[in-house]
Amino acid sequence: MKNPSYQSLLTLSDELQLVGDTQALLGWDQEVLMPRRGVEYRGRQMAWFSGWLHEKFASPEVGDWITEVEGALDSEEAGAEVRANLREWRHQYDQATRVPKRLVEEMAQEKVLAQTSWAEAREKSEFSLFAPSLTRMIALCREQAECFGYEDQLYDALLDKFERGATTRRLNETLGSLRELLVPIVEEATARDRFDGSKLSGQYPIEKQEAFNREVAESMGFDFDAGRIDTAVHPFCSGMAPYDVRLTTRYDEKDFRSSLFGVLHEAGHGLYEQGLNTDHHGQPVGNAVSLGVHESQSRLWENHVGRSRAFWDRWLPRAIHYFPNLTGVTVDEMFEAVNQASMSYIRVESDEVTYDLHILLRFELEKAIFAGDLKVEEIPGEWNRRFKEYFGMSVDEDANGCLQDIHWSMGIFGYFPTYSLGNINAAHLADAANGDESIAKGVAKGDFSGLLEWMRTRIHQRGSVLLPDDLIAEAAGSPANADALARHLRERYLR
Amino acid sequence: MKNPSYQSLLTLSDELQLVGDTQALLGWDQEVLMPRRGVEYRGRQMAWFSGWLHEKFASPEVGDWITEVEGALDSEEAGAEVRANLREWRHQYDQATRVPKRLVEEMAQEKVLAQTSWAEAREKSEFSLFAPSLTRMIALCREQAECFGYEDQLYDALLDKFERGATTRRLNETLGSLRELLVPIVEEATARDRFDGSKLSGQYPIEKQEAFNREVAESMGFDFDAGRIDTAVHPFCSGMAPYDVRLTTRYDEKDFRSSLFGVLHEAGHGLYEQGLNTDHHGQPVGNAVSLGVHESQSRLWENHVGRSRAFWDRWLPRAIHYFPNLTGVTVDEMFEAVNQASMSYIRVESDEVTYDLHILLRFELEKAIFAGDLKVEEIPGEWNRRFKEYFGMSVDEDANGCLQDIHWSMGIFGYFPTYSLGNINAAHLADAANGDESIAKGVAKGDFSGLLEWMRTRIHQRGSVLLPDDLIAEAAGSPANADALARHLRERYLR
Numbered sequence: 001m002k003n004p005s006y007q008s009l010l011t012l013s014d015e016l017q018l019v020g021d022t023q024a025l026l027g028w029d030q031e032v033l034m035p036r037r038g039v040e041y042r043g044r045q046m047a048w049f050s051g052w053l054h055e056k057f058a059s060p061e062v063g064d065w066i067t068e069v070e071g072a073l074d075s076e077e078a079g080a081e082v083r084a085n086l087r088e089w090r091h092q093y094d095q096a097t098r099v100p101k102r103l104v105e106e107m108a109q110e111k112v113l114a115q116t117s118w119a120e121a122r123e124k125s126e127f128s129l130f131a132p133s134l135t136r137m138i139a140l141c142r143e144q145a146e147c148f149g150y151e152d153q154l155y156d157a158l159l160d161k162f163e164r165g166a167t168t169r170r171l172n173e174t175l176g177s178l179r180e181l182l183v184p185i186v187e188e189a190t191a192r193d194r195f196d197g198s199k200l201s202g203q204y205p206i207e208k209q210e211a212f213n214r215e216v217a218e219s220m221g222f223d224f225d226a227g228r229i230d231t232a233v234h235p236f237c238s239g240m241a242p243y244d245v246r247l248t249t250r251y252d253e254k255d256f257r258s259s260l261f262g263v264l265h266e267a268g269h270g271l272y273e274q275g276l277n278t279d280h281h282g283q284p285v286g287n288a289v290s291l292g293v294h295e296s297q298s299r300l301w302e303n304h305v306g307r308s309r310a311f312w313d314r315w316l317p318r319a320i321h322y323f324p325n326l327t328g329v330t331v332d333e334m335f336e337a338v339n340q341a342s343m344s345y346i347r348v349e350s351d352e353v354t355y356d357l358h359i360l361l362r363f364e365l366e367k368a369i370f371a372g373d374l375k376v377e378e379i380p381g382e383w384n385r386r387f388k389e390y391f392g393m394s395v396d397e398d399a400n401g402c403l404q405d406i407h408w409s410m411g412i413f414g415y416f417p418t419y420s421l422g423n424i425n426a427a428h429l430a431d432a433a434n435g436d437e438s439i440a441k442g443v444a445k446g447d448f449s450g451l452l453e454w455m456r457t458r459i460h461q462r463g464s465v466l467l468p469d470d471l472i473a474e475a476a477g478s479p480a481n482a483d484a485l486a487r488h489l490r491e492r493y494l495r
Numbered sequence: 496m497k498n499p500s501y502q503s504l505l506t507l508s509d510e511l512q513l514v515g516d517t518q519a520l521l522g523w524d525q526e527v528l529m530p531r532r533g534v535e536y537r538g539r540q541m542a543w544f545s546g547w548l549h550e551k552f553a554s555p556e557v558g559d560w561i562t563e564v565e566g567a568l569d570s571e572e573a574g575a576e577v578r579a580n581l582r583e584w585r586h587q588y589d590q591a592t593r594v595p596k597r598l599v600e601e602m603a604q605e606k607v608l609a610q611t612s613w614a615e616a617r618e619k620s621e622f623s624l625f626a627p628s629l630t631r632m633i634a635l636c637r638e639q640a641e642c643f644g645y646e647d648q649l650y651d652a653l654l655d656k657f658e659r660g661a662t663t664r665r666l667n668e669t670l671g672s673l674r675e676l677l678v679p680i681v682e683e684a685t686a687r688d689r690f691d692g693s694k695l696s697g698q699y700p701i702e703k704q705e706a707f708n709r710e711v712a713e714s715m716g717f718d719f720d721a722g723r724i725d726t727a728v729h730p731f732c733s734g735m736a737p738y739d740v741r742l743t744t745r746y747d748e749k750d751f752r753s754s755l756f757g758v759l760h761e762a763g764h765g766l767y768e769q770g771l772n773t774d775h776h777g778q779p780v781g782n783a784v785s786l787g788v789h790e791s792q793s794r795l796w797e798n799h800v801g802r803s804r805a806f807w808d809r810w811l812p813r814a815i816h817y818f819p820n821l822t823g824v825t826v827d828e829m830f831e832a833v834n835q836a837s838m839s840y841i842r843v844e845s846d847e848v849t850y851d852l853h854i855l856l857r858f859e860l861e862k863a864i865f866a867g868d869l870k871v872e873e874i875p876g877e878w879n880r881r882f883k884e885y886f887g888m889s890v891d892e893d894a895n896g897c898l899q900d901i902h903w904s905m906g907i908f909g910y911f912p913t914y915s916l917g918n919i920n921a922a923h924l925a926d927a928a929n930g931d932e933s934i935a936k937g938v939a940k941g942d943f944s945g946l947l948e949w950m951r952t953r954i955h956q957r958g959s960v961l962l963p964d965d966l967i968a969e970a971a972g973s974p975a976n977a978d979a980l981a982r983h984l985r986e987r988y989l990r
Contacts, residue, residue, distance in 0.1 A: 018543055021536075022517060029520060037721040038739035041516075048513055226532040244533035 001082045003072050005065040009089060012062065014282035016053055021240045023049040028238040028246055032230045058096040066090055081285045084465045088284030091164070098147040107140050111410055118409035125399035127380045130409070135376045137411050138369060145370070155370040158414030163292045163421060165467040168367060171417055174481060178420065179360050181486035189341035189353045189493035200337055202325030204256040212256065212322040213249065213263040216315065220301060221452045222267045226274055235262035239273030239288075241281060256323060257338060261302055268301035269294055271452065275460025290468040291415070295422020296429055297455065303352050304430045304488070305448055307338045314446030341493055343391045345400035353493055356423055357390045362405075362416040370413070425472055427485035429455070432476035496577045498567050500560040504584060507557065509777035511548055516735045518544040523733040523741055527725045553591040561585055576780045579960045583779030586659070593642040602635050606905055613904035620894035622875045625904070630871045632906050633864060640865070650865040653909030658787045658916060660962040663862060666912055669976060673915065674855050676981035684836035684848045684988035695832055697820030699751040707751070707817040708744065708758040711810065715796060716947045717762045721769055730757035734768030734783075736776060751818060752833060756797055763796035764789055766947065770955030785963040786910070790917020791924055792950065798847050799925045799983070800943055802833045809941030836988055838886045840895035848988055851918055852885045857911040865908070920967055922980035924950070927971035
């Protein structure tokens with residue numbers, strides 16, 4: 001599109017991306033390498049970049065450009081990519097300009113206080129220590145949502161921050177049916193005999209784990225000329241451009257599964273980032289579209305690939321090569337060992353089967369909070385009541401209940417559902433891809449290159465051309481629902 | 496100083512430092528970690544930061560502020576730090592605004608071309624392949640020097656880029672007397688019997704070298720809570736703030752000295768960066784003052800400390816602990832092993848005694864080039880003639896002669912002399928510090944904490960309050976000259 005305002009937006013967007021990618025390096029470095037005493041100064045650097053990016057974008061001139069191009073869209077030839085760029089610029093611009101500076105600053109301040117009081121409350125397992133901060137944080141998020149605006153419910157504005165186009169109504173359907181499907185599977189899967197973990201016991205030297213993980217990630221298609229794997233307390237993936245994508249994992253010298261599944265998950269994210277269309281880098285359309293789609297890629301490789309029998313058919317011999325103490329372990333046993341379901345308090349330690357129950361509980365609570373139906377002081381009671389209902393277990397203390405996650409102390413509400421969307425999308429996409437016979441044959445033999453190629457074309461290269469729901473529907477041929485996930489879990493856990 | 500323009504300059508300076516420190520991280524990451532395919536995009540990022548920093552500083556408003564504060568200096572109370580900040584701002588502003596954008600861009604372009612043709616010329620050892628680029632680069636540097644301005648000689652403007660206040664006239668004196676002192680020392684030292692290297696032969700696992708180097712660096716006073724050591728092809732030190740200083744070294748599994756002396760040298764730089772006055776971080780006065788002073792700190796720890804007998808009295812037992820194959824090697828032998836002088840073609844591989852001859856040769860050539868006394872096509876002949884004169888050896892090919900260094904292809908003229916200034920300053924400062932009896936006693940026992948404390952107070956904490964020559968004179972009680980270096984070399988090599 002030759003429109004000069006559109007060209008100005010492209011130039012600006014490219015500059016913002018370049019600076020934002022630099023801020024991503026600052027953030028990555030802080031988690032992975034930065035010496036301890038650098039933390040305060042790094043905080044100042046991060047804040048400067050956030051401020052600069054905001055100021056540069058949220059200017060009246062940029063608003064004028066966007067408005068002008070919107071008016072010219074019909075008269076000029078504008079393809080899907082131009083329209084998608086404009087859709088995202090408009091959205092980002094409104095988000096950036098609708099929230100007063102005072103509120104941004106108050107939220108940033110409260111975040112620091114709330115994280116401190118949350119950490120103390122969790123340490124002492126005493127919710128009342130966190131309640132005052134949480135009350136203020138919820139009020140601030142409510143105010144922010146009012147600034148953003150919403151059509152139906154206030155919580156929609158928070159959901160939309162993390163998953164463009166997501167609404168409470170739509171999630172009620174999707175996650176509601178997921179719950180109905182999930183409950184009987186969970187019941188049966190968790191009642192089964194547990195695998196005898198002692199069969200895997202032994203020492204797993206970190207260098208050997210690194211070498212094995214690298215071999216696996218390379219075979220998945222992760223390009224080490226455009227990426228790295230490092231060590232961090234919490235595994236994550238940071239894409240600083242499709243040419244530079246960095247994963248982290250953590251090592252347990254007594255169990256190689258921890259680092260391996262960290263790498264499988266994060267390399268799933270990484271393949272998405274490396275697979276973005278480099279011609280679009282610097283434009284909104286060149287970015288990954290949402291958390292729910294990103295998580296579909298990580299879950300695909302972690303669960304559908306990494307926990308499959310075909311994967312272990314192929315990789316167990318290599319695992320034994322690196323870890324000779326596994327000699328004698330059969331593929332069946334390894335398959336069992338990576339597919340264990342059990343009820344537990346803590347979300348981040350939970351398995352593929354029960355994981356979404358943890359999310360559903362949080363989704364219900366967040367909805368109730370922002371609908372005004374649940375007061376802060378009622379949260380622990382309501383959490384525990386629902387936990388008993390979903391998991392059949394009584395929460396022993398709030399540290400194992402409503403105090404376990406950091407999210408709310410950071411003012412992050414509306415984020416949790418994207419984890420379940422990721423699981424639903426992963427199963428739905430895997431199903432669709434396996435509809436291609438040659439892909440299914442490859443997958444059955446432990447060759448996942450066809451699966452990657454399918455994702456490359458239909459998800460990665462598409463970037464943000466479509467909104468998340470539409471992208472999934474286009475890619476899979478039908479909108480995502482929980483059926484494929486339920487089927488996958490039944491096949492794997494109720495054999 | 497309460498002057499509002501001065502306050503504006505402080506605020507701007509702080510912001511420029513913060514952004515410049517981020518660019519330093521981009522640069523460090525590029526050398527140490529960045530995946531191969533990230534290089535082009537990283538180049539764009541680096542260029543953006545350079546452009547942004549230049550544009551932000553070289554604005555008419557900033558010029559007005561500086562002029563205004565200069566006018567107010569006498570009427571207002573202005574201490575040494577205020578005056579030093581202003582001196583540096585004025586200097587940087589003039590440098591930034593005197594060079595037309597066209598020239599900056601042409602130099603950047605020629606740099607890319609010249610490095611490529613230099614690499615090819617060096618590979619084939621054929622100077623004529625590099626000559627056209629070098630001719631253009633010299634013309635551009637000459638033009639740049641004319642923009643900067645100079646009082647006496649054009650070459651002064653180039654020297655001043657790297658060593659504030661340095662002039663050809665002054666360097667002729669200092670380096671001239673160094674040469675006179677050096678020639679007989681070199682002759683005698685290189686004629687001596689060589690140490691039998693086979694006594695140190697063995698395998699030196701990298702993890703052991705890392706552990707030993709870390710122990711040494713920690714004992715020097717390098718703070719690992721505010722710094723790191725990583726691996727890179729060329730050892731370097733990058734200070735991204737006094738709280739975050741990163742060294743690199745490289746490993747030879749057959750010789751632990753390579754990585755150790757890399758760390759000793761770079762940790763010398765690192766101690767300087769960590770020792771800067773954090774209250775002044777973000778102001779010109781808070782920065783290290785010059786290359787020649789920086790190099791004094793690295794050479795101090797590398798040569799005066801790390802190659803001393805007292806150092807090995809203390810550290811040989813620890814070296815044997817990490818590298819058992821050294822068992823039986825005596826302190827005398829180790830002292831010999833790290834103090835070997837010999838004539839050689841390549842500067843970066845040369846020893847403490849002959850190193851400065853390499854620099855003196857380059858200094859003479861650069862002077863002649865910019866005085867118009869030496870044409871580009873005459874460089875190889877003149878290099879070889881002088882090499883024969885200084886080293887008594889004939890250069891066999893240009894790759895071992897005038898094509899060995901990358902500097903000229905990057906348009907870096909006037910830089911080489913700072914290496915020798917570093918050596919001269921190191922010896923001069925070490926001499927002065929050892930004048931304090933308690934420091935000398937510590938040094939003799941292998942305890943270098945007093946030496947560090949002396950440098951902390953008199954060099955590191957002083958930042959850029961004074962110009963380099965004045966700082967050294969203040970710290971040592973007399974201006975630097977080559978005497979201390981010559982004395983040091985005689986004592987060590989002509990025993």
